[in-house]
Amino acid sequence: MIVKRALARAQKQSNSLRFLNCCNTAITGEPLGFVRRPYSTEGSKTTHFGFKTVPEDEKEHLVKHVFSNVASSYDYMNDAMSLGIHRLWKDHFVSKLDPGRRAGGSPLSFLDVAGGSGDIAFRILDHAAKIHGDHESVMNVVDINPEMLAEGEKRSKETPYGNTSRINFKVQNAEFLDAIPDNSQDIYTVSFGIRNFTNIPAALATAHRVLKPGGVFACLEFSKVDNSILDTLYQQYSFNIIPLLGQVLVGDRDSYQYLVESIQRFPSQEQFAGMIQDAGFTLAGSGYENLSFGIAAIHTGVKL
Numbered sequence: 001m002i003v004k005r006a007l008a009r010a011q012k013q014s015n016s017l018r019f020l021n022c023c024n025t026a027i028t029g030e031p032l033g034f035v036r037r038p039y040s041t042e043g044s045k046t047t048h049f050g051f052k053t054v055p056e057d058e059k060e061h062l063v064k065h066v067f068s069n070v071a072s073s074y075d076y077m078n079d080a081m082s083l084g085i086h087r088l089w090k091d092h093f094v095s096k097l098d099p100g101r102r103a104g105g106s107p108l109s110f111l112d113v114a115g116g117s118g119d120i121a122f123r124i125l126d127h128a129a130k131i132h133g134d135h136e137s138v139m140n141v142v143d144i145n146p147e148m149l150a151e152g153e154k155r156s157k158e159t160p161y162g163n164t165s166r167i168n169f170k171v172q173n174a175e176f177l178d179a180i181p182d183n184s185q186d187i188y189t190v191s192f193g194i195r196n197f198t199n200i201p202a203a204l205a206t207a208h209r210v211l212k213p214g215g216v217f218a219c220l221e222f223s224k225v226d227n228s229i230l231d232t233l234y235q236q237y238s239f240n241i242i243p244l245l246g247q248v249l250v251g252d253r254d255s256y257q258y259l260v261e262s263i264q265r266f267p268s269q270e271q272f273a274g275m276i277q278d279a280g281f282t283l284a285g286s287g288y289e290n291l292s293f294g295i296a297a298i299h300t301g302v303k304l
């Protein structure tokens with residue numbers, strides 16, 4: 001019954017037409033000047049860090065370093081780089097997910113992975129309260145980076161949830177989630193985090209492990225633009241403007257160069273949907289929704 005409801009809800013959500021849902025249909029083609037690099041970790045002890053190839057055991061450290069650098073200017077830079085659009089994507093991500101205890105149901109356990117900024121966690125708790133009158137469900141925010149978590153925890157003090165047992169912050173690697181028991185979570189969210197993980201299939205398998213049967217996996221991530229002209233403009237903006245903004249606004253070109261390279265290296269919508277299925281999730285329809293012509297995409301799967 002729970003599963004049916006989750007699937008029916010996922011189906012309904014994937015069918016709903018929203019203003020940000022610019023569906024990926026007609027136009028294909030590679031962006032000028034770029035070679036798509038297929039995502040693969042098979043048979044190798046190296047991985048990618050942006051466009052660099054690095055030993056697997058170094059990537060975690062390098063990613064931590066990037067987010068330690070950007071933690072204090074995270075919101076400011078996100079707004080500058082996306083002209084505030086990341087807020088609309090996050091709002092849509094949460095309203096599509098529609099989290100919250102239903103009438104007669106038990107409080108839920110939410111897990112926001114790579115959730116250091118608290119952006120998704122606060123939106124989920126706000127949505128649960130406003131739309132479902134849910135003031136009991138709890139939020140677990142985990143992130144590999146203590147500085148990002150500290151930012152989120154600091155911000156939580158300005159919300160109704162700070163210093164309450166409704167939200168907690170833990171340092172955890174998404175690939176293992178050692179502190180999160182099997183079959184314990186109702187909803188797993190990850191927003192603009194998964195492309196930074198060293199071993200994405202391991203993180204997806206862990207997401208499947210920690211979700212209850214009927215639990216929902218939902219990911220918001222940068223993706224592939226579905227219009228070749230727009231994609232060319234977007235690539236120009238990403239590679240020429242974003243690192244420059246990093247340099248000019250916060251004196252850090254390298255971290256922002258990594259961010260745009262990591263977006264480029266992330267698998268396509270269809271490849272990523274396949275990886276989610278490989279981890280054991282059931283998809284509703286294609287399993288994804290494009291936002292702003294595929295600049296970002298929401299992927300969802302249900303653990304049956």
Ligand SMILES: C[S@@+](CC[C@H](N)C(=O)[O-])C[C@H]1O[C@@H](n2cnc3c(N)ncnc32)[C@H](O)[C@@H]1O
Nearest residue numbers: 067114115116143144145148173174191193196
């Ligand atoms: C771009 S931020 C996204 C923060 C937030 N979810 C949001 O949407 O604003 C990416 C986050 O992923 C975290 N991260 C990177 N690798 C991770 C891993 N293996 N496990 C958990 N978190 C990780 C980083 O520390 C950083 O906080």
